[in-house]
Amino acid sequence: MRVAILSYDQLALFELGCAVELFALARPEFEQWYEAEVVTFDDAPLNATGGIQIMSKCIKSFAGYDMLVIPSWPTDDASVAKSLLHAIVKFAQSGGRLISFCSGSFLLAETELLNDRKATTHWRYAERFKKRYPRVQYCDDVLYIYDQKIGCSAGSSAAIDLGLEVIRQDFGHSVANTVARRLILAAHRDGGQSQFVETPMVEKHSHFAATLDWAIEHLAEPLSVDALAVRACMSRRTFDRKFRAAMNMSPKEWLSQQRLFLVKQLLENSILSIEDIAQQSGFKTSLNLRNNFKERFNISPSQYRQQFGPCVTPN
DNA sequence: TGTTGATACCGCCATG
DNA sequence: ACCATGGCGGTATCAA
Numbered sequence A: 001m002r003v004a005i006l007s008y009d010q011l012a013l014f015e016l017g018c019a020v021e022l023f024a025l026a027r028p029e030f031e032q033w034y035e036a037e038v039v040t041f042d043d044a045p046l047n048a049t050g051g052i053q054i055m056s057k058c059i060k061s062f063a064g065y066d067m068l069v070i071p072s073w074p075t076d077d078a079s080v081a082k083s084l085l086h087a088i089v090k091f092a093q094s095g096g097r098l099i100s101f102c103s104g105s106f107l108l109a110e111t112e113l114l115n116d117r118k119a120t121t122h123w124r125y126a127e128r129f130k131k132r133y134p135r136v137q138y139c140d141d142v143l144y145i146y147d148q149k150i151g152c153s154a155g156s157s158a159a160i161d162l163g164l165e166v167i168r169q170d171f172g173h174s175v176a177n178t179v180a181r182r183l184i185l186a187a188h189r190d191g192g193q194s195q196f197v198e199t200p201m202v203e204k205h206s207h208f209a210a211t212l213d214w215a216i217e218h219l220a221e222p223l224s225v226d227a228l229a230v231r232a233c234m235s236r237r238t239f240d241r242k243f244r245a246a247m248n249m250s251p252k253e254w255l256s257q258q259r260l261f262l263v264k265q266l267l268e269n270s271i272l273s274i275e276d277i278a279q280q281s282g283f284k285t286s287l288n289l290r291n292n293f294k295e296r297f298n299i300s301p302s303q304y305r306q307q308f309g310p311c312v313t314p315n
Numbered sequence B: 001t002g003t004t005g006a007t008a009c010c011g012c013c014a015t016g
Numbered sequence C: 001a002c003c004a005t006g007g008c009g010g011t012a013t014c015a016a
Helices: A014-025 A082-093 A103-112 A123-132 A158-169 A173-182 A207-217 A223-232 A236-245 A250-268 A274-281 A286-297 A301-308
Strands: A002-007 A037-038 A046-048 A050-053 A067-069 A097-100 A143-148 A152-153
Touching: A014 A037, A014 A067, A014 A158, A050 A301, A067 A103, A067 A173, A082 A097, A082 A103, A097 A103, A097 A236, A103 A152, A143 A158, A152 A158, A158 A173, A173 A207, A207 A223, A207 A250, A223 A236, A223 A301, A236 A250, A250 A274, A250 A286, A250 A301, A274 A286, A274 A301, A286 A301
Parallel strands: A002 A037, A002 A067, A067 A097, A097 A152
Antiparallel strands: A046 A050, A143 A152
């Protein structure tokens, strides 16, 4: 999967950094990963805040790429080069995936690919966006929108949430969660913009991260928090504390979240019975699984499978 | 659906 | 004084 990250003059470094961190960082721990490069349509060196100059690969079309990331875009009324617009439209028509962060949705909207679709951007630009692109259905209560190979995200770290969503679709829940953890962020937010994660820092050294990885690989077994604490080489009390500090949730909460992710995967991609899925995901009984599933997703597992299961989407 | 025994969570405090 | 740790135990939550 080849990824182009679009840069331009006066680009925003934070969002560029997010894109690079998400897609361009080498991740030798995975068998498959993206091949990403930062590209530009401009011939001249690019200037960014702080007197930084950026040299990136200059291209004329997005042929050969599978995904285009637009980390941001000027929101003041700069006219967009026709060649760039055409290249993006052509890219979309040939099945490429388009992702924008923050103000990047302005460029997407400019191509008219967002017309009659839902979209979002940083709330700071909401009014401007709505006024300039009335044919786009602006949503202000989401972190990101990803639909039909086009995605855009709201301000700041919502970029990472969208990125993780894409990674999840490409490589699965467990890889996405690993990336999230390596990014030192709580795994996934899917609610409104009001959700904040305070100080999600994970200490790099110790067995802590390794314990979480191990747990993900052993979800089918009964995992007590005490056992995890032992594996992480710390007292139960310290483990609880570290967990809250790093993930902003309790161990048990995280565990059932991981298990439910696994359940979703199995519902989507297998024809295992609910009973078997309960077994493989560590819920033990289908009753238990149903209760947990409905609690979190407001839908029963079988309903979920009807909507997203293997018979409906062979994709 | 309700009961109950088990586990989890987290404030509090002592310790190094 | 500060900080991280971890034991204790009351309450909340969970699974059978």
